[in-house]
Amino acid sequence: MKEIFETDRLLMNGLPYVFLFEVLFRCIVMYIVALLVLKMAGRRGVQQLSVFELVIILTLGSAAGDPLFYENVGLLPTICVFIFIMILYRLTTFLITKSKRIEKWLEGEAIYLIEEGEFAIDKFKKESLAQNEFFAELRLRNVTHIGQVKLALLETSGQVSVFFYRDEEVQPGLPILPHQFNNLVLQFKVGELYACKFCANICNSVSETKQLECDRCGKDEWVMATDELRIA
Ligand SMILES: [Zn+2]
Structure with a gap:
């Protein structure tokens, strides 16, 4: 019988803390996948929102919802997803300010x-x-x-x-x-x-x-x- 408010399950769902490294890896993969797919969709597909805003919405959207009611999703991995995605987002915007080529590829030109x-x-x-x-x-x-x-x-x-x-x-x-x-x-x-x-x-x-x-x-x-x- 599972107990409620069990710390190990609430935070990590019984998984070891090194699992957070795997979460980081998953974030990087899904961030890149979301970015590439949205790039391929073309700019008409992402009208009004920037590609990044959409990547953030897509990747964080489901991450935010899952731990709310799936008892097998720990809180800590989810919080890490948010932190990792925001770091990747900051990194991308930093690269855009540093490199004209990256800016051109990601944001395009008129x-x-x-x-x-x-x-x-x-x-x-x-x-x-x-x-x-x-x-x-x-x-x-x-x-x-x-x-x-x-x-x-x-x-x-x-x-x-x-x-x-x-x-x-x-x-x-x-x-x-x-x-x-x-x-x-x-x-x-x-x-x-x-x-x-x-x-x-x-x-x-x-x-x-x-x-x-x-x-x-x-x-x-x-x-x-x-x-x-x-x-x-
Ligand atoms: Zn003609």
Whole structure:
């Protein structure tokens, strides 16, 4: 028959104190695993929270709850988990202040998604940002076509910042309203402006043709360009 408030079981659940070294080892492994998985999830996966905040929440979250009601989980190993994780966290933030490379790898940099009314295609592909998700972000800021946007950046927080052209600077651009964006041009007309669906490049030198290749990205899907102003 077990007794309640038995010191050995309450603190260590009968395990020797050297078990705390194993707890340290487990903490290091799980900390690294959580960090790597969150890095792989990409920054859209951890929007609003920094990767570290999430690592702390994940690793400490279950550690905090278990000893509350599992009689076979000792208090001391749990307290050590907290101490070890906080030391690892402090160590990581210390390394970030010391090394630019580590900072860049862990926290990333802001990435240009739109430059001068066109997609920055080389950078766009690398980020796990879905196009329709990005378009939705722009529409929420009253953007109807890419020609209204001077710059858009994916911040390290996962949020998108957008800088607009002044009204007099707005140029013809790729529409992002679904009914226009999905309306592919099948027959080109001289004098009309067309926007590349893939890179938002604008083409105006068309002859009456059925096929037209984008001189910027090489793709051949076009929609009618639009030059309306942004009304916010
Ligand atoms: Zn293109």
